[in-house]
Amino acid sequence: MSTKERKQREFAEREERFLAAAEACIREEGFLNLQMARIARLCDYATGTLYQHFSSKEDLLLALANRGNEAHVELFRQVQRWTAGSTRDRMFAIAVGDFDFAQRNPEHTKLLQYVHTRAVWESASPQRREQALTCTGPVGEIVTGIVREALEAGELEARGLSPMELACGPWSVCEGMQALSQVQGLFEALRIEDPERLRFRQVVNHLNGMGWQPLWDPADQAALEQLVSRIRTEVFTDL
Amino acid sequence: MSTKERKQREFAEREERFLAAAEACIREEGFLNLQMARIARLCDYATGTLYQHFSSKEDLLLALANRGNEAHVELFRQVQRWTAGSTRDRMFAIAVGDFDFAQRNPEHTKLLQYVHTRAVWESASPQRREQALTCTGPVGEIVTGIVREALEAGELEARGLSPMELACGPWSVCEGMQALSQVQGLFEALRIEDPERLRFRQVVNHLNGMGWQPLWDPADQAALEQLVSRIRTEVFTDL
DNA sequence: GGCGAATCGTGAATCAGATTCAAAAATTAA
């Protein structure tokens, strides 16, 4: 059935072109002004054709978020390859990568936040939602891998939590700080001057609270900055 | 100028009526199906009149979120009044209250998440955004109040962070877990069975990591459950 | 009270843009 396969491939290629066009549109004018018809026109297809790929605009947005996730996962893989760091430093590196990724891809970050909204999430097709969950799989594996290694090395104690549950701690700290910093003006109103430093401090605190060895002195700002810049040069060399 | 005052009062009353009607609509059919015209009609006003109060639908949604914030703040006040608990227990009580509030007001929680989205936030009027920031003020005061008290009592060390920055730690944990649990199906996919227990564990870990005395044994599940239920009966008596 | 000016409320009309679907085109099968 080579013809059927070819069809499938072509279909996938077209979808990719749609997504690339959508991304271009978003770069131009932000994702709030994204128009379905414009995407189709940009690719020389009719609007209706677009709807053979995406059940709705929200569905397309989620697909776009999923697509961008690839680059995100790549960061995590880079951490995975960084065997020079301790398990704790690697977990911390995840947080640094996550932060830098958000900084470098503000539109994608906004989009991600938007599609994770209950309102939007529920308007996407079930298939797309499943795809979204699936494509966070690798992230989960990498992170729990680090946790598992730490458990085996005795650098961390499970205390009744699964590796995934343990990983959720630092994850929610990152996610939470991210969410807060997305609210424009909040940190200013709260008189918080250096959100980046604060975020990393919170992660350090949290890792300490998990008892992840070796514990850090959270007050040692210099050491923290050194670790961050070390991670940025050693792990995320391409950025 | 009593007539001018009366005008203002009537205007405010009308706004309140609009918001109440909007809330009723949302209860009926979720905030995604909220229609401006319907709200106006429910209050026996023309659509245009609604727009004298709210510059756009997003603006109205943010106003609605701000309005609901009142009940949220009330929870925090209850914690403030609970002088029987240690500072640490009080901070923990904030987390419990926050969680329970989200459970009890799912529509409001979804709405809050939605309006905090960069996309929506930026479509609201600057005045409304400011109002939103202002009305989180009391929350900040209560929480930093607890932190300050802990600092004075020597139960917590600042280590170079301001009270607000310290408070951001537990806050972001709550916010992050909240954000993750809003993504329908995520915890199931991650094989996390008891998000509530996990959330409280994360908060305990985090408070430990901040060095907030007295430290807790995070593995002591029974003690944790006891604290949670104690808080629920002693602090949030009305729920 | 009466008058013009200013403000307010109205809701039909406008506008935007997502979504649909009947017809046309292309592809496949016989």
Next chain:
DNA sequence: TTAATTTTTGAATCTGATTCACGATTCGCC
């Protein structure tokens, strides 16, 4: 080559937010 099937098309539909010209109301002043 023709008929059946699938795909594509894009104009038409539909929903619903937003606007604005108009009439009603109130205000300040005489």
